[in-house]
Amino acid sequence: MRGVAFVWQFGEVLLAIALAPLFSGWIAQCRAWMQNRTAPPLTQPYRMLRKLFHKDAVLAENASRLFRTAPYVLFGTMVLAAAIIPSVVTDLPFAHAADAIALIGLFATARVFQALAAMDVGTAFGTLGARREMMIGFLAEPAILMVFFNAFLLFGTTALTGMVDNYATHPSAIDPSVVFAAIAFVMVLLAENARIPIDNPTTHLELTMIHEAMVLEYSARHLALIEWASSLKLFNYACIGIALFLPWGIAIHGATVGAVLIALVTLVVKLALCGAMLALIESVSAKLRIFRAPEFMAMAFLIAVLGLLVHLLLGGNTGA
Amino acid sequence: MNTHLGANFLNSILSHPLASTLLIVASWPVIAIACLLRPHSIRYVARFLFPVGAVLCVGMFLLAGGFLIGGHAPEVMTLPLGLPDLPFHLRLDALSAFFLMILGLSGAGISTFAAGYFRSGEGTAHGLLGLHYHVFLASMAVVMLADDAYLFMVAWETMALASYFLVTSQHRLPEIRRAGFLYLLMAHLGAVCILLSFGVMQGGSWQFTLDAMRSASLTPFWATAAFTLALLGFGAKAGLVPMHVWLPEAHPAAPSPVSAMMSGLMLKTAIYGLLRITFDLLHVQSWRWGVVVLTLGIFSALYGAVFAAVQTDMKRLLAYSSIENIGLIFTGIGLSILFAASNMRLYAALALAAALIHALNHSLFKSLLFLATGSVLHATRHRSLGKLGGLIRPMPWVAGLALIGTLAIAGLPPLNGFVSEWLLLQSFLYTPQLPHAFINMLIPLGAAALALTVALAAYVMVKFYGVIFLGQPRETLLSEAHDANWLERIGLAWLAAGCVAIGVQPQLALHAAGKTTGMLLGQTIASDPSVWRIAPIAPEQASYSGWVFLAVILCVVGVTFLAVRLIAHGRMRRTPAWDCGYPWQTSRMQDTAEGFGQPIRHMFGAFFWMERDLPSASDLTPRYRVYIEDRFWRALYKPIAAAVQRLADAVSFLQGGRLAFYLLYSFLTLLGLLVFVL
Numbered sequence: 001m002r003g004v005a006f007v008w009q010f011g012e013v014l015l016a017i018a019l020a021p022l023f024s025g026w027i028a029q030c031r032a033w034m035q036n037r038t039a040p041p042l043t044q045p046y047r048m049l050r051k052l053f054h055k056d057a058v059l060a061e062n063a064s065r066l067f068r069t070a071p072y073v074l075f076g077t078m079v080l081a082a083a084i085i086p087s088v089v090t091d092l093p094f095a096h097a098a099d100a101i102a103l104i105g106l107f108a109t110a111r112v113f114q115a116l117a118a119m120d121v122g123t124a125f126g127t128l129g130a131r132r133e134m135m136i137g138f139l140a141e142p143a144i145l146m147v148f149f150n151a152f153l154l155f156g157t158t159a160l161t162g163m164v165d166n167y168a169t170h171p172s173a174i175d176p177s178v179v180f181a182a183i184a185f186v187m188v189l190l191a192e193n194a195r196i197p198i199d200n201p202t203t204h205l206e207l208t209m210i211h212e213a214m215v216l217e218y219s220a221r222h223l224a225l226i227e228w229a230s231s232l233k234l235f236n237y238a239c240i241g242i243a244l245f246l247p248w249g250i251a252i253h254g255a256t257v258g259a260v261l262i263a264l265v266t267l268v269v270k271l272a273l274c275g276a277m278l279a280l281i282e283s284v285s286a287k288l289r290i291f292r293a294p295e296f297m298a299m300a301f302l303i304a305v306l307g308l309l310v311h312l313l314l315g316g317n318t319g320a
Numbered sequence: 321m322n323t324h325l326g327a328n329f330l331n332s333i334l335s336h337p338l339a340s341t342l343l344i345v346a347s348w349p350v351i352a353i354a355c356l357l358r359p360h361s362i363r364y365v366a367r368f369l370f371p372v373g374a375v376l377c378v379g380m381f382l383l384a385g386g387f388l389i390g391g392h393a394p395e396v397m398t399l400p401l402g403l404p405d406l407p408f409h410l411r412l413d414a415l416s417a418f419f420l421m422i423l424g425l426s427g428a429g430i431s432t433f434a435a436g437y438f439r440s441g442e443g444t445a446h447g448l449l450g451l452h453y454h455v456f457l458a459s460m461a462v463v464m465l466a467d468d469a470y471l472f473m474v475a476w477e478t479m480a481l482a483s484y485f486l487v488t489s490q491h492r493l494p495e496i497r498r499a500g501f502l503y504l505l506m507a508h509l510g511a512v513c514i515l516l517s518f519g520v521m522q523g524g525s526w527q528f529t530l531d532a533m534r535s536a537s538l539t540p541f542w543a544t545a546a547f548t549l550a551l552l553g554f555g556a557k558a559g560l561v562p563m564h565v566w567l568p569e570a571h572p573a574a575p576s577p578v579s580a581m582m583s584g585l586m587l588k589t590a591i592y593g594l595l596r597i598t599f600d601l602l603h604v605q606s607w608r609w610g611v612v613v614l615t616l617g618i619f620s621a622l623y624g625a626v627f628a629a630v631q632t633d634m635k636r637l638l639a640y641s642s643i644e645n646i647g648l649i650f651t652g653i654g655l656s657i658l659f660a661a662s663n664m665r666l667y668a669a670l671a672l673a674a675a676l677i678h679a680l681n682h683s684l685f686k687s688l689l690f691l692a693t694g695s696v697l698h699a700t701r702h703r704s705l706g707k708l709g710g711l712i713r714p715m716p717w718v719a720g721l722a723l724i725g726t727l728a729i730a731g732l733p734p735l736n737g738f739v740s741e742w743l744l745l746q747s748f749l750y751t752p753q754l755p756h757a758f759i760n761m762l763i764p765l766g767a768a769a770l771a772l773t774v775a776l777a778a779y780v781m782v783k784f785y786g787v788i789f790l791g792q793p794r795e796t797l798l799s800e801a802h803d804a805n806w807l808e809r810i811g812l813a814w815l816a817a818g819c820v821a822i823g824v825q826p827q828l829a830l831h832a833a834g835k836t837t838g839m840l841l842g843q844t845i846a847s848d849p850s851v852w853r854i855a856p857i858a859p860e861q862a863s864y865s866g867w868v869f870l871a872v873i874l875c876v877v878g879v880t881f882l883a884v885r886l887i888a889h890g891r892m893r894r895t896p897a898w899d900c901g902y903p904w905q906t907s908r909m910q911d912t913a914e915g916f917g918q919p920i921r922h923m924f925g926a927f928f929w930m931e932r933d934l935p936s937a938s939d940l941t942p943r944y945r946v947y948i949e950d951r952f953w954r955a956l957y958k959p960i961a962a963a964v965q966r967l968a969d970a971v972s973f974l975q976g977g978r979l980a981f982y983l984l985y986s987f988l989t990l991l992g993l994l995v996f997v998l
Contacts, residue, residue: 057892096859096865119786123898127911138775141774158861
């Protein structure tokens with residue numbers, strides 16, 4: 001039985017690695033449609049990766065080993081995160097390695113490595129990007145923690161697979177606090193994945209960059225891995241959101257092959273809807289000045305706290 | 321035959337753990353005195369005696385760890401020393417064993433590093449440094465073994481004095497003398513509070529053994545008084561805000577191995593003392609104590625992290641980071657008191673274990689980082705972050721090992737800092753179940769403050785590592801810096817190995833901490849059936865496995881590396897940095913330490929008292945200067961100092977300088993006393 005679980009586990013990780021660039025491409029396409037532009041083909045991110053992998057890497061003269069290792073570590077952390085987050089099945093052997101709080105830590109590891117690598121060459125834009133990225137990071141962590149705290153109060157566990165199992169088997173456990181948590185989570189998702197209104201993934205203006213400023217010195221295979229890791233991060237966040245707030249259809253413990261196939265189709269549909277939603281949010285909002293970002297994140301935090309208080313005051317059905 | 325003898329010897333050590341521990345503790349003063357035989361010889365003092373001390377530290381670690389894991393009952397002993405009617409009482413139990421284990425583990429690394437660190441022509445003679453250093457080590461161990469208030473205070477004061485002499489080893493610099501004075505002052509204020517706390521706890525029985533205090537029954541009022549005094553006294557030693565002001569002055573003033581000892585080990589004696597008094601002697605009588613400790617802890621943590629982010633001196637930055645970590649430990653203790661007083665023993669044990677493991681972790685990574693700054697200081701002669709940069713290239717060993725410490729202190733998996741912070745956050749999850757209205761709604765917000773602190777710590781450590789080791793050198797001479805020597809490398813590697821080991825295999829640390837909580841709360845941590853992960857409450861609620869983190873990330877890195885090489889290629893060439901095509905890139909265009917702290921100054925402006933000189937557009941020699949001060953200096957310490965000064969001025973007329981007047985004062989006092997007595 002465990003053997004089957006490992007098969008699902010690896011299948012899910014490979015699926016995440018393969019689908020992540022497609023998800024980014026889908027968001028870019030939706031954005032283009034909504035903004036009345038001609039959309040790039042869905043496969044554009046794959047072509048980009050292919051092109052980058054075949055170019056010669058150009059490194060700054062003083063780049064150290066840390067600079068060259070960071071893209072691999074980044075990719076590794078995101079793959080591990082994909083292994084922990086239940087997207088198609090919940091019977092994941094690796095999921096016991098980390099609960100939601102450890103997952104925050106895992107994302108923090110990736111963030112710190114990227115910031116350190118950005119400071120390695122010692123250019124003005126690199127350090128600027130690193131500083132801003134770390135700032136967004138410490139603003140986002142309290143908010144996302146409050147979201148998971150809320151989930152813990154509802155389901156009595158911080159293990160993502162446990163939450164999903166609980167949710168899927170007790171669909172009546174809907175609580176008003178979930179709405180608040182979902183709004184806060186989406187705000188954190190936008191900030192953590194360098195989307196508008198905090199950062200613009202397609203910006204060409206160096207002074208407003210956050211994520212892009214950190215990767216300016218990268219090229220070829222290193223840049224390809226970083227881009228892939230970023231789209232995997234967005235994919236992971238979307239999957240966390242789906243698992244927390246829209247888990248219906250996922251194949252829970254002991255599911256058959258048929259159920260897994262259904263879960264796979266539902267996941268793709270849900271991801272497509274989420275991607276369209278993200279593109280819509282990004283199209284109707286403007287990028288904030290960097291020092292308005294704390295206000296945005298404080299808002300996310302307060303909404304999450306409000307959800308928590310709503311739950312505690314209403315004396316909801318605490319699973320703990 | 322030999323193995324038989326060896327086994328016998330080992331057996332006798334294990335069957336008399338307290339006696340063996342004492343033997344090690346007594347060896348340190350012997351080394352201390354031996355240091356005086358040839359005080360100017362580096363080869364004798366540093367290269368020979370310090371490694372011997374380090375080996376004894378390893379012995380202490382093994383002994384205390386063995387005692388703890390073996391689950392021995394407390395062992396007591398009375399030595400015919402000390403006052404006529406109050407001999408020295410000693411006791412080795414799970415609490416003292418845990419802290420002795422920390423002392424041995426980190427002490428071994430620090431002593432090894434110190435062996436390679438001392439150079440000729442720096443401050444006090446090496447023999448004197450060695451003397452104070454080993455007396456310091458021994459007195460810390462005695463603090464943890466003492467079982468009567470008298471021995472405890474003697475050891476406590478010896479510790480303060482020995483560390484004072486170590487801090488002022490470069491006593492020719494006036495700012496170091498000032499830092500030393502401030503440290504001594506705060507240490508003594510703390511000691512007075514602790515003494516008074518013991519005075520309250522003996523409860524009129526005039527029995528000063530801790531055993532008597534353990535069984536004394538105090539009224540809630542006097543118990544709270546004793547607890548408050550203990551919190552003040554130990555808080556001053558630990559650097560709890562607002563009694564932290566000595567810490568950022570004294571830690572940078574000391575030579576780096578001493579900074580490591582003070583931050584990594586001495587602060588932990590204060591944690592030990594508070595746990596001993598609160599849990600063991602006073603038996604946690606009120607949940608309100610927990611609220612006080614928790615509030616102070618969270619505030620200290622946030623305060624330390626915010627101040628660390630704006631520092632420009634690498635050792636001051638680490639000192640503020642110590643305040644932050646002490647705050648995290650106090651947060652755990654506060655939660656534990658709260659749970660224990662509400663009779664939720666399992667969660668109390670979880671929070672206490674988190675605090676204990678964080679104490680262990682902090683001693684490892686903070687020592688490692690302080691020692692790394694020592695190597696940087698020796699290699700570059702600079703302490704200011706504005707004059708460093710790019711040291712990863714000339715100093716790969718120090719940079720690599722410091723990276724482990726940096727990631728660990730930033731609370732990142734799979735290293736050890738994450739384990740304790742994860743446990744702490746786990747225990748926060750159960751606070752809504754506390755039976756006190758409002759408190760159970762406010763405390764979850766503490767978890768958010770904690771998350772903010774931990775994330776800020778990551779910000780601080782990116783600044784620390786990035787500005788020192790990465791980027792371009794900010795001074796031309798930096799590229800000629802030399803790496804640490806091999807003794808220093810061994811010391812750093814020992815501590816780094818500890819960080820990794822506890823990170824990936826936290827079960828042993830949790831098991832050891834569980835023995836201590838078992839003694840203090842009567843509740844151990846449930847052991848997980850799987851040796852690969854920790855699941856302190858139940859595996860289906862939350863679990864964490866450092867092994868999987870490390871193994872999966874390493875595997876993916878390896879597979880990706882090979883796949884990229886096989887499918888694509890590994891061609892690479894070096895060119896000047898691109899930087900968006902800007903060709904005149906210099907090292908002065910990188911972020912400075914001030915620049916990296918700017919968002920924090922912007923957002924947490926209320927914390928600071930700030931003075932800024934901004935150059936105007938027409939300045940020919942523009943200079944930017946920012947000066948930041950602790951608000952507590954102006955709000956709390958300066959008024960107190962001024963009041964003391966005024967009081968002293970007011971009574972100074974009594975000191976006329978004539979003998980006849982002084983005799984008159986004595987006579988009048990005597991008269992007054994006689995009237996009072998009769």
